[in-house]
Amino acid sequence: MKKIFITGASGFVGQHLLPALKLEGYEIVALSRKVRDTSSGVRWVLGDPLEADDWQREVDGAYGIVHLAGEPIVGKRWTPEQKKLLRDSRVVTTQNLVNAIAQAKQKPAVLVSASAIGLYPKNQETELDETTRPADDFLGKLCQEWEDAAKVAEVHGVRTVLLRIGVVLGRDGGALARMLPIFKLGLGGPLGSGNQWFSWIHVADVVGLIRWALASESAQGPVNAVAPNPVRMRDFAATLGKVLNRPAFLPAPSFALNLMLGESAQVVLDGQRALPRAALRQGYSFRFPNVEDALRDVT
Numbered sequence: 116m117k118k119i120f121i122t123g124a125s126g127f128v129g130q131h132l133l134p135a136l137k138l139e140g141y142e143i144v145a146l147s148r149k150v151r152d153t154s155s156g157v158r159w160v161l162g163d164p165l166e167a168d169d170w171q172r173e174v175d176g177a178y179g180i181v182h183l184a185g186e187p188i189v190g191k192r193w194t195p196e197q198k199k200l201l202r203d204s205r206v207v208t209t210q211n212l213v214n215a216i217a218q219a220k221q222k223p224a225v226l227v228s229a230s231a232i233g234l235y236p237k238n239q240e241t242e243l244d245e246t247t248r249p250a251d252d253f254l255g256k257l258c259q260e261w262e263d264a265a266k267v268a269e270v271h272g273v274r275t276v277l278l279r280i281g282v283v284l285g286r287d288g289g290a291l292a293r294m295l296p297i298f299k300l301g302l303g304g305p306l307g308s309g310n311q312w313f314s315w316i317h318v319a320d321v322v323g324l325i326r327w328a329l330a331s332e333s334a335q336g337p338v339n340a341v342a343p344n345p346v347r348m349r350d351f352a353a354t355l356g357k358v359l360n361r362p363a364f365l366p367a368p369s370f371a372l373n374l375m376l377g378e379s380a381q382v383v384l385d386g387q388r389a390l391p392r393a394a395l396r397q398g399y400s401f402r403f404p405n406v407e408d409a410l411r412d413v414t
């Protein structure tokens with residue numbers, strides 16, 4: 116049985132990934148900073164990916180590594196301390212994983228490491244694909260450092276896939292779970308101007324892309340994990356209202372979001388029009404290419 120070692124498996128994406136990998140017959144070992152219930156057929160290892168420690172031994176002999184751990188980007192204000200935690204919980208954890216790979220006698224075949232479309236420039240009409248250069252802002256630099264740390268695994272002969280994830284849509288986590296209660300009350304609407312592009316992906320397709328990246332020898336390097344049809348924020352809000360059968364024209368103005376969220380408001384206010392060119396070129400077929408179908412499934 117092939118072993119997969121996962122960090123951040125207790126999170127939003129991880130909770131969808133675990134059952135899918137179990138169904139595929141992988142042996143799953145998951146790292147968490149908290150004691151977790153092992154009855155689900157997952158072997159949980161207690162440890163902090165920010166610290167070099169015993170957990171690193173689990174990398175030896177694994178077929179694949181999936182790295183999803185990271186302090187949530189939205190939620191807390193980006194104080195200097197929070198920015199350091201956002202960075203270290205991604206960059207230092209990746210370095211610890213790659214150091215474990217360097218030391219492993221039996222090295223993994225593949226590392227699938229999360230990244231984000233936050234790498235790219237914001238607020239542009241331009242289509243962003245895997246060849247677009249990183250932005251010179253906080254998220255751009257963070258994602259570049261995160262990916263650079265992961266790419267060191269290639270030196271050790273490990274096929275490395277950098278999943279640049281867009282806004283993940285699922286009922287039970289991420290941005291949509293925050294928006295749904297407001298929209299269900301009929302009080303939802305576009306965030307900010309509404310004109311900005313919104314690069315979304317159904318959580319089933321994030322799971323699909325991780326499974327594909329683990330299994331497909333041709334998957335390598337940066338891969339945008341976004342649906343092939345991004346939409347403008349105003350159309351996203353209108354579609355969400357339509358599938359919920361609720362009005363959705365009350366805009367949340369930028370100044371209010373900036374007040375509430377501080378600099379982290381840029382994640383929802385600054386649009387990005389990202390396309391999954393690498394995944395499509397390499398043969399990945401999206402389960403949810405269109406936003407209305409995706410929203411009908413998750414609401």
Ligand SMILES: NC(=O)c1ccc[n+]([C@@H]2O[C@H](COP(=O)([O-])OP(=O)(O)OC[C@H]3O[C@@H](n4cnc5c(N)ncnc54)[C@H](OP(=O)(O)O)[C@@H]3O)[C@@H](O)[C@H]2O)c1
Nearest residue numbers: 123125126127128147148184185186204229231280282283
């Ligand atoms: N969801 C999205 O829309 C989205 C978009 C773009 C990129 N991504 C990236 O994809 C990855 C997975 O996303 P997700 O939404 O599943 O993440 P999540 O639910 O916010 O968190 C994943 C896990 O990371 C661990 N973690 C949280 N804070 C940490 C810290 N300070 N230090 C070390 N570990 C920490 C936690 O595991 P334990 O508590 O069990 O240790 C948590 O369950 C993340 O790296 C995220 O940045 C997500």
